[in-house]
Amino acid sequence: MEDLLAARAQMAMSLAFHIIFASIGIAMPLLMVIAEGMWLKTKDETYLTLAKRWSKGTAIMFAVGAVSGTVLSFELGLLWPGFMAYAGPIIGMPFSLEGLAFFVEAIFLGIYLYGWERVPKTVHWFAGVMVLVGGMLSGIFVVTANAWMNTPTGFSIVEGKVTNIDPIAAMLNPSSFSQALHMTLAAFLAVGFAVAGIHAYFLRRDPDNPFHRKAFAIALCVGGVVALLQPISGDISAKRLAKHQPVKLAAMEGQWETERGAPLRIGGIPDEEDEVTRYAIEIPKALSFLAHFDFNAEIMGLKDVPPENRPPVAIVHFAFQIMVACGIVMIVAGILGGWLAWRQKGLPVNSWYLRFVTYCTPLGFIAIEAGWTVTEVGRQPWVIYDIMRTADAVTPMPNLVIPFIGFTVLYIFLSVIVVILLRRQIFLN
Amino acid sequence: MLNLEIWIAGVMLISLIIYMLTGGADFGGGVWDLFATGSRAKTQRNLITNALAPIWEANHVWLIVIVVLLFVAFPVAFATIGTALHIPLTLMLIGIVLRGTAFVFRTYDDQSDKTHLRWSRVFAIASIITPIMLGVTLGAVASGTIHVDVETGTVDTDFFSSWFAPFPFAIGFFTLTLCALLAAVYLTLETDNSELQKDFRVRALIAAVSVGAMAGISFLLSAKGAPSIRQGLGNSVWSIPFHILTGAVAVCAIWSIWRRYFQLARVLVPIQVVLIIFGWGLAQFPYIVAPNLTFSNTAAPDSVLRPVLIVVIIGGVMLVPAFWYLYAVFKGTSRTS
Numbered sequence: 001m002e003d004l005l006a007a008r009a010q011m012a013m014s015l016a017f018h019i020i021f022a023s024i025g026i027a028m029p030l031l032m033v034i035a036e037g038m039w040l041k042t043k044d045e046t047y048l049t050l051a052k053r054w055s056k057g058t059a060i061m062f063a064v065g066a067v068s069g070t071v072l073s074f075e076l077g078l079l080w081p082g083f084m085a086y087a088g089p090i091i092g093m094p095f096s097l098e099g100l101a102f103f104v105e106a107i108f109l110g111i112y113l114y115g116w117e118r119v120p121k122t123v124h125w126f127a128g129v130m131v132l133v134g135g136m137l138s139g140i141f142v143v144t145a146n147a148w149m150n151t152p153t154g155f156s157i158v159e160g161k162v163t164n165i166d167p168i169a170a171m172l173n174p175s176s177f178s179q180a181l182h183m184t185l186a187a188f189l190a191v192g193f194a195v196a197g198i199h200a201y202f203l204r205r206d207p208d209n210p211f212h213r214k215a216f217a218i219a220l221c222v223g224g225v226v227a228l229l230q231p232i233s234g235d236i237s238a239k240r241l242a243k244h245q246p247v248k249l250a251a252m253e254g255q256w257e258t259e260r261g262a263p264l265r266i267g268g269i270p271d272e273e274d275e276v277t278r279y280a281i282e283i284p285k286a287l288s289f290l291a292h293f294d295f296n297a298e299i300m301g302l303k304d305v306p307p308e309n310r311p312p313v314a315i316v317h318f319a320f321q322i323m324v325a326c327g328i329v330m331i332v333a334g335i336l337g338g339w340l341a342w343r344q345k346g347l348p349v350n351s352w353y354l355r356f357v358t359y360c361t362p363l364g365f366i367a368i369e370a371g372w373t374v375t376e377v378g379r380q381p382w383v384i385y386d387i388m389r390t391a392d393a394v395t396p397m398p399n400l401v402i403p404f405i406g407f408t409v410l411y412i413f414l415s416v417i418v419v420i421l422l423r424r425q426i427f428l429n
Numbered sequence: 430m431l432n433l434e435i436w437i438a439g440v441m442l443i444s445l446i447i448y449m450l451t452g453g454a455d456f457g458g459g460v461w462d463l464f465a466t467g468s469r470a471k472t473q474r475n476l477i478t479n480a481l482a483p484i485w486e487a488n489h490v491w492l493i494v495i496v497v498l499l500f501v502a503f504p505v506a507f508a509t510i511g512t513a514l515h516i517p518l519t520l521m522l523i524g525i526v527l528r529g530t531a532f533v534f535r536t537y538d539d540q541s542d543k544t545h546l547r548w549s550r551v552f553a554i555a556s557i558i559t560p561i562m563l564g565v566t567l568g569a570v571a572s573g574t575i576h577v578d579v580e581t582g583t584v585d586t587d588f589f590s591s592w593f594a595p596f597p598f599a600i601g602f603f604t605l606t607l608c609a610l611l612a613a614v615y616l617t618l619e620t621d622n623s624e625l626q627k628d629f630r631v632r633a634l635i636a637a638v639s640v641g642a643m644a645g646i647s648f649l650l651s652a653k654g655a656p657s658i659r660q661g662l663g664n665s666v667w668s669i670p671f672h673i674l675t676g677a678v679a680v681c682a683i684w685s686i687w688r689r690y691f692q693l694a695r696v697l698v699p700i701q702v703v704l705i706i707f708g709w710g711l712a713q714f715p716y717i718v719a720p721n722l723t724f725s726n727t728a729a730p731d732s733v734l735r736p737v738l739i740v741v742i743i744g745g746v747m748l749v750p751a752f753w754y755l756y757a758v759f760k761g762t763s764r765t766s
Binding site: 056059060062063064066067068069070071073074076077078079081082084085086087088089090092093095096097098099100102103104106107108109110111113114115118119130163164165166167168395396397398403406407410414417421424425 | 482483484486487489490492493494496497498500501502504505507508509510511512515518519522523525526527528529530532533534536537538539582584588729730732733736737740741744747748751752754755758759
């Protein structure tokens with residue numbers, strides 16, 4: 001295996017692993033805080049049991065997220081020293097802020113997980129809120145740094161040297177808002193449906209179980225509401241891409257020709273040899289409309305870019321289709337749930353609906369992985385868009401396939417254990 | 430007024446000291462988990478687990494702070510260390526991952542003795558590898574063997590020789606003994622059980638003597654292994670009084686453990702650790718990676734350093750009450766045993 005490919009594979013694998021646990025770490029505190037808040041308000045002990053049960057699963061996820069995040073912060077230097085020597089100071093502000101947010105998260109997590117018997121009830125609930133705030137801010141800051149790689153701003157290059165660094169401008173680059181919004185919502189969406197799906201599974205066997213009914217209600221509300229918000233954030237992202245990263249948008253859509261009134265493609269197989277996308281269902285002019293709010297707006301095609309500056313089109317296109325498909329299923333589940341609840345004036349525990357939500361369990365996480373594939377592969381061959389190539393950032397270290405295999409084996413091992421332990425937590429009672 | 434990069438370097442040194450005093454002791458807990466022996470082995474392990482559980486993740490964040498400040502403020506140094514010391518850092522990361530995960534897995538896996546012991550072993554061994562590799566990395570950085578072209582940032586390295594040498598490993602084991610000492614001293618005060626207290630008193634004494642031995646060995650090896658550090662530690666104006674002070678604190682620390690003045694030992698041992706790390710920092714100054722990279726020739730521009738320093742100081746001040754509360758809840762006098 002070529003060293004550059006091994007480095008990319010290790011980074012991709014590390015990110016793909018971490019993002020699952022990071023998302024859970026961002027979103028689970030919301031569910032726990034809601035459950036504990038309901039307990040404080042209603043004095044119904046079921047809610048307390050629920051908050052405690054959820055916090056046990058979350059403790060495992062948090063630890064894995066914290067250590068795999070540490071690996072990533074080191075891997076930036078271990079695998080991409082060229083990138084970090086160049087970009088470290090420019091994107092230092094969000095990383096510094098992320099460090100502080102991580103402190104908030106970790107300190108209050110300790111109080112939350114181990115302080116049930118030691119601190120007053122309201123202080124405990126407040127600790128949960130701080131974990132939520134710390135986790136969300138950490139995620140937002142890190143995504144901001146990634147956004148800078150897509151739309152680098154806040155510096156100038158004079159005679160090949162970086163000067164005039166403005167860390168605040170770099171942090172507030174054009175992609176920051178849309179990416180941070182999309183990822184934060186995605187975390188709540190994925191976790192909401194995953195948790196709702198697990199409790200739906202139990203409700204099908206035991207529809208009157210008060211524990212699972214309350215759990216299902218909270219998780220479905222979070223997932224359902226966010227499912228309706230996420231398309232708005234997706235639209236903001238698409239318009240940002242059309243403006244700032246037209247090549248990535250073209251790859252996502254399999255758009256080869258620059259044209260006015262470009263169609264939206266559903267499915268299809270991009271052929272990078274012949275530079276066409278075959279077998280797609282095309283909705284006329286829809287892409288132009290979605291990207292620019294104008295049916296006849298011009299969309300840039302991949303043929304305008306020299307082949308060596310194009311990302312791998314098929315991967316980006318497929319990943320984008322998978323993300324959107326998962327999102328649509330969850331939107332349908334959210335709307336159906338809301339409609340059923342309104343019609344029946346109660347929790348939608350119809351057997352077929354519970355089955356549907358059970359099938360939704362993994363979809364949010366699949367969408368997250370697919371979405372990051374779009375973001376990261378779609379930026380290639382650049383590590384800093386239009387400025388530094390990924391190949392120029394990699395370490396001179398040889399035999400990178402060894403750490404890649406090492407971390408892969410380690411992460412597979414951890415995944416297996418986490419699944420076993422979660423099954424134990426979930427099925428124990 | 431000192432240059433901004435010196436302030437950042439100071440913040441990094443303080444972070445490293447706090448990381449050693451808190452996170453280092455957590456690794457030391459792993460050492461004593463491995464050496465839990467006798468009829469009280471299980472209660473020893475439980476004591477260590479309860480001491481670590483609420484705080485280890487917060488303690489761990491100090492390492493992230495150090496890494497982030499390193500790449501923000503001294504990007505070329507970060508790239509150099511990441512390149513030349515790829516192998517020990519990777520081993521350290523594997524240690525960090527296994528330590529943290531084994532610790533929580535042990536709590537949430539089935540509680541049979543066999544499973545429990547298996548996770549304990551993983552936790553303990555990872556807790557030993559991590560500080561050794563951290564020490565090896567710091568030792569290699571101090572050794573003056575990592576050569577860099579400051580202009581291009583090209584690192585001249587074979588990826589092995591700068592760290593796979595006696596001096597870095599001496600620092601690695603030195604770090605480990607410091608972690609073990611801190612943990613044993615803290616643990617004497619985590620319990621009211623006099624038998625357990627006795628166990629950790631003996632362990633603290635063993636660790637204190639080992640720290641002395643490793644300090645001596647490291648100093649001897651530094652003559653060949655890290656000549657510029659040796660120069661700083663041996664010949665500066667401040668060096669003789671500093672050695673005397675550190676040695677005196679170490680002797681008093683051993684005496685206080687011996688006489689069972691554990692409250693006093695919990696003050697003296699951290700002071701000893703602070704002096705050791707501080708002395709190393711002074712001896713290495715102005716080099717961040719000897720012999721080519723200094724704090725000033727690798728520093729990011731002031732337009733970067735100023736806002737970061739402001740954020741770190743304001744954020745740090747805001748975090749103090751939170752940290753204080755965490756430790757008050759779990760380590761305060763109201764603690765139930």
